[in-house]
Amino acid sequence: MYDFVQILGIKRQLSLVFLVLLGISCVQNKTKREEIIEDVEEALKPPYYLKGYEHYGLEPQIDGGTIRASKAAYQWYRDATFGMFIHWGVYSVEGKHEWEMQRNKWQIDDYEDLAPKFNPTEFDAKEWVSLAKEAGMRYMVITSKHHDGFALWDTQQGDWNIMDRTPYKKDIIKALAKECQKQGIAFGLYHSHLDWHHPEYYPRGYTSKGWDNGRPDSGDIDKYLDYMNAQVAELSSGEYGPISSWWFDGVWDIKEGVDWRMKETYDIIHKNLPHSMIGNNRFSVPQFGEDYQVFERSLPGHDTYEANTKEVSEYPLESADTMNKHWGYNAKDKDFKSPKQLLHYLIRAAGINGNLLMNVGPPPSGKFQPEVIERLKAIGQWNRKYGESVFKTRGGPMAEQTWGVMTQGKEGGKTYLHILDDPKKKFLDIPVTGKVTKVTLFDGGQEVPFTLNGHLQIDLSAVVLDDIDTLLIIEKEGELLQVQL
Numbered sequence: 001m002y003d004f005v006q007i008l009g010i011k012r013q014l015s016l017v018f019l020v021l022l023g024i025s026c027v028q029n030k031t032k033r034e035e036i037i038e039d040v041e042e043a044l045k046p047p048y049y050l051k052g053y054e055h056y057g058l059e060p061q062i063d064g065g066t067i068r069a070s071k072a073a074y075q076w077y078r079d080a081t082f083g084m085f086i087h088w089g090v091y092s093v094e095g096k097h098e099w100e101m102q103r104n105k106w107q108i109d110d111y112e113d114l115a116p117k118f119n120p121t122e123f124d125a126k127e128w129v130s131l132a133k134e135a136g137m138r139y140m141v142i143t144s145k146h147h148d149g150f151a152l153w154d155t156q157q158g159d160w161n162i163m164d165r166t167p168y169k170k171d172i173i174k175a176l177a178k179e180c181q182k183q184g185i186a187f188g189l190y191h192s193h194l195d196w197h198h199p200e201y202y203p204r205g206y207t208s209k210g211w212d213n214g215r216p217d218s219g220d221i222d223k224y225l226d227y228m229n230a231q232v233a234e235l236s237s238g239e240y241g242p243i244s245s246w247w248f249d250g251v252w253d254i255k256e257g258v259d260w261r262m263k264e265t266y267d268i269i270h271k272n273l274p275h276s277m278i279g280n281n282r283f284s285v286p287q288f289g290e291d292y293q294v295f296e297r298s299l300p301g302h303d304t305y306e307a308n309t310k311e312v313s314e315y316p317l318e319s320a321d322t323m324n325k326h327w328g329y330n331a332k333d334k335d336f337k338s339p340k341q342l343l344h345y346l347i348r349a350a351g352i353n354g355n356l357l358m359n360v361g362p363p364p365s366g367k368f369q370p371e372v373i374e375r376l377k378a379i380g381q382w383n384r385k386y387g388e389s390v391f392k393t394r395g396g397p398m399a400e401q402t403w404g405v406m407t408q409g410k411e412g413g414k415t416y417l418h419i420l421d422d423p424k425k426k427f428l429d430i431p432v433t434g435k436v437t438k439v440t441l442f443d444g445g446q447e448v449p450f451t452l453n454g455h456l457q458i459d460l461s462a463v464v465l466d467d468i469d470t471l472l473i474i475e476k477e478g479e480l481l482q483v484q485l
């Protein structure tokens with residue numbers, strides 16, 4: 001009896017200690033949050049694209065020594081599924097490559113002469129955003145600054161920008177930010193750490209080896225980072241709306257000996273925009289302060305691009321890829337992926353819980369190429385009919401197969417089987433188990449026979465396969481579970 005009372009006493013003391021520790025950590029979190037976010041009340045107001053997501057939580061997530069975007073933003077991002085990436089800048093005048101400056105070893109003075117030739121009079125923010133929307137895209141991410149350092153907005157940091165150097169003299173980033181808000185899709189930015197133009201970007205990275213482009217052979221990377229952070233502060237000040245995501249790129253240029261001061265950059269963003277999702281194309285799982293994992297030219301876990309890591313984190317995932325072969329405008333590149341290939345990319349991404357950020361490299365005129373428009377429209381046509389099987393879904397429970405993927409509506413929604421490539425079998429073994437009650441074709445509702453014997457087997461003998469996606473709906477009671485075949 002005495003022992004029991006003593007144990008109870010110790011337990012109570014332990015609980016008190018626990019509560020005190022919890023209290024201290026809450027106060028610390030609060031202090032940390034308020035340290036970073038100046039106007040908490042203002043910052044916590046949900047941005048326009050987060051309508052309906054408020055209940056997931058608008059507070060930024062405090063994670064050890066770092067601050068991450070809100071849970072509402074994470075959920076929105078996972079649901080968004082499909083976005084438009086845009087690589088645009090003065091390099092489009094040459095019509096070769098966004099790395100044109102480096103590839104052809106330009107001198108800074110000569111490269112700067114491209115700016116007066118960049119006059120995109122046919123650029124129409126309304127048309128770009130409408131096309132993205134028509135394709136079913138839920139967000140847009142454009143290069144505010146690529147590796148050539150040129151700023152597509154009215155930056156107050158120096159004059160290497162659209163306002164001071166081009167005849168166009170209009171803030172492209174602001175026009176798109178406003179239009180996205182107007183048409184209800186989210187707006188994000190790509191921003192390069194690597195900079196071939198700024199004199200203080202020194203020591204030079206591997207991309208500058210053997211290329212003396214006229215900059216002094218000295219510099220202070222901290223001065224460059226002050227400049228870059230001041231630009232990031234401009235763009236996340238609210239002037240450009242609530243930037244839904246950031247896509248940083250280029251730290252791989254200098255792998256050692258430089259402190260990129262990433263925490264400082266990320267805190268500048270989250271200070272004003274606690275819902276802004278931060279990604280960094282550093283070919284690794286997200287690190288401190290980062291909110292989603294970026295895969296370039298590859299689906300998560302695939303190895304179609306050797307620089308990528310095969311490690312797939314629990315964070316939201318995104319694959320970025322080109323429609324043809326180039327990111328920036330290349331006048332000769334007509335090697336566009338077909339609408340079917342692009343749709344397969346999107347559906348497979350959804351099947352493994354990733355977003356697809358599909359790139360467009362506009363010409364210097366500002367008008368999308370007809371091939372791009374054609375593909376956006378074709379994808380939109382499919383999405384309007386079958387989009388419920390892709391958007392606001394989660395991948396699985398079946399792991400991706402060579403012939404297709406499975407998706408499931410969130411919170412008890414429908415379960416879909418996407419047969420993308422001919423499995424060349426009459427009976428399709430699906431490695432899931434559970435109480436399946438019915439399998440039907442999405443198109444027309446024809447019932448498809450099946451058996452359940454440790455796993456689901458679908459009889460495809462009477463099914464005419466669709467060229468893009470033979471979409472089946474699997475009705476069930478309770479959950480389906482993945483099994484090993």
Ligand code: FHN
Pocket residue numbers: 087098099249281296320327
């Ligand atoms: O060097 C860039 C490249 O130009 C482009 O921006 C892509 C987009 O994923 N990222 C970099 C290469 O890793």
